Amino acid sequence: MIAKGGYIKDILVSSPGRTVDAHGWVKTRRDSKGVHFIQLNDGSCFADLQVVIEAGSIPEDTLKVVTTGACVRITGVLTESPAAGQAVELKAIAIHVFGVADSASYPLQKKGHTMEFLRDIAHLRTRSNTFGAVFRVRNALAFAIHTFFQDRGFQYVHTPIITASDCEGAGAMFGVTTLDMQNVPRIAEGPNAGKVDYTQDFFGKPAFLTVSGQLNAEIFALAFSNVYTFGPTFRAENSNTPRHLAEFWMIEPEMAFCDLAGDMELAEAFLKSVIGQVMDACPGDLEFFNKRIDNTILETLENVVNNDFEHVPYTEAVRILENSGQSWEFPVFWGADLQSEHERYLTEQTFKKPVIVTDYPREIKAFYMRANDDGKTVRAMDVLAPRIGEIIGGSQREERYDVLLDKIRESELSEEAYWWYLELRKFGSAPHAGFGLGFERLMLYLTGMKNIRDVIPFPRTPGTAEF
RNA sequence: UCCCCGUUAGCUCAAUGGCAGAGCGUUCGGCUGUUAACCGAAAUGUUGAUGGUUCGAGCCCAUCACGGGGAGCCA
Structure with a gap:
């Protein structure tokens, strides 16, 4: 569990110099010759934490699976960011990968999704x-x-x-019943003969959602x-x-x-x-x-x-x-x-x-x-x-x-x-x-x-x- | 439920009834710190389903399914 003060929203307003653990899901990644950039988000705020990975600081086989959608814990030193866009960034020391996300099949891209498409992947749209x-x-x-x-x-x-x-x-209501819909009990005789016998239902009468x-x-x-x-x-x-x-x-x-x-x-x-x-x-x-x-x-x-x-x-x-x-x-x-x-x-x-x-x-x-x-x-x-x-x-x-x-x-x-x-x-x-x-x-x-x-x-x- | 529009690559969309396309993403390569990064190359298709018309259907017709907009019902 992330403790109070350990969310990315907290890390983003911390002063540089500390060593911290950041947990979250990789939103995007950008690679350059000697350095990799990861946007990490844990849902605590809109802004991502920018993680900087210097070439050689993290094992190749780990780095390879730190792709969009992957779930990770990154240990690093919080430093002042030299570039525009964020006050601080995390210089990675170690990365633990909890769950990979195959890039070829992970449906969330960096750009342009319609609401309709995202609605169809409601189990993943939460990360957008x-x-x-x-x-x-x-x-x-x-x-x-x-x-x-x-x-x-x-x-x-x-x-x-x-x-x-x-x-x-x-307005129209949803019925709530435990009667067997394949074999609904019916009233045998009297003026209501043939109608559903709700006295046999869970509440003894028709019930509905409010x-x-x-x-x-x-x-x-x-x-x-x-x-x-x-x-x-x-x-x-x-x-x-x-x-x-x-x-x-x-x-x-x-x-x-x-x-x-x-x-x-x-x-x-x-x-x-x-x-x-x-x-x-x-x-x-x-x-x-x-x-x-x-x-x-x-x-x-x-x-x-x-x-x-x-x-x-x-x-x-x-x-x-x-x-x-x-x-x-x-x-x-x-x-x-x-x-x-x-x-x-x-x-x-x-x-x-x-x-x-x-x-x-x-x-x-x-x-x-x-x-x-x-x-x-x-x-x-x-x-x-x-x-x-x-x-x-x-x-x-x-x-x-x-x-x-x-x-x-x-x-x-x-x-x-x-x-x-x-x-x-x-x-x-x-x-x-x-x-x-x-x-x-x-x-x-x-x-x-x-x-x-x-x-x-x-x-x-x-x-x-x-x- | 009614009216209109749509359904083509993972996503967003092109394609006079006549060879199935692009951008993005992905993969590979390049790039001295990026910000929806950039540059180069490659791979990727049961054109929503079922029938029909036609020498030939992504395209025309019918039915269905799903999605969007509007309306009704309402919050």
Whole structure:
């Protein structure tokens, strides 16, 4: 194990003169007449350690297998680098090769790989510049999220991954079963004869992978005041886009004693905080994204951190779109949901920064959102970001028992299935609000990466669960 | 799921229906410290799969598979 202080990121900021052991994987190698150069990376930072091997200092048969992809430990003396590009370099004394990588068949080259090719070698893409940067940022972002909430006294709650209530209603769900799919038990007689007999299944009823932890988080908010979830979420939708995954991570804060204004304040503070934290933690990685992936990304992030988000009620947003003079593929009128093209127009053309749209028509939003007094709209908010569209969706929740019961009946949902959700409104109900945020969507925003499959270690999408 | 585009060397891409090509990588050689090093040479192909049209198909047609972009669903 590499001890604290022994990572390449530590070695790179050490003062010259020491003898050190550097562990890692060879990224590239350059040979000259009397000297060899190796770029060594252990994943601890974007920069490589340049190792200098004087001719004759290392046995020929060792040197021969120190090629791109090989895993090595190099003992050497840290010296001031005479050339530009790095402050210090390692003059090799001894090299131990843990694992060779045959040059003729090692798939990673020094240059020009497409994201699609790298995705096909997800077991090796982690060693590339791009994916090293992506996954360091992912780690820093996850940590920043916990830091943000913990600093504010939010409790982290682990909501279930398996749910036996199919009442979440946020999209198609994956079934979870131990029944023998080749020989499914069926109900023998009665009105349901011939249907699957779930009483014989593991949970005694149909079970699914969660599509949201929100309803469970509400339970905790009505006891611990401020809570958040951060865990995997599953959608069985046949979505084939650069913005969808079948398995993704979601963050869902839920706050008691909170209205829509408080919800929006938290959402904005959240985005600014986590983006700022990642900018502090991963400057080298973000510079790389700015240089090679999207040269507007640093400017965009600075902008988000330093400027207030735009707020616009749905009704006003519709008016802006109607008066834009644009021709839309999907018509704009009060009551219609905003389409991708509309969201992009608002964020990229009208405001050129994140926009929070509020107070949507009740018909196009979920039953649990709190009704406004106008009877037409609900206290919902979507945070829209340039390039990626909706990044946060949230609302104040309906805390009034009678109103919620009406909404459930109106939506033709099962009262019985929501018994506990209703009962929360009967015993010590409180105004409360929250939002949901796709972790990988935020990763896209932070890195400038174009495809969501390239910001999660091992993407699961329709037809693909490799690695 | 719908629309459009694509699939040729390890990678990125060329190739009027008529001999399968380049750059990068790899290998070998050269080069006084390189930074996606440089210079020279060589090797590398079941043109995604299955049918069809044709004297002849990488190229035209059909079906399928996979990938990309857009849309829907949504986070």
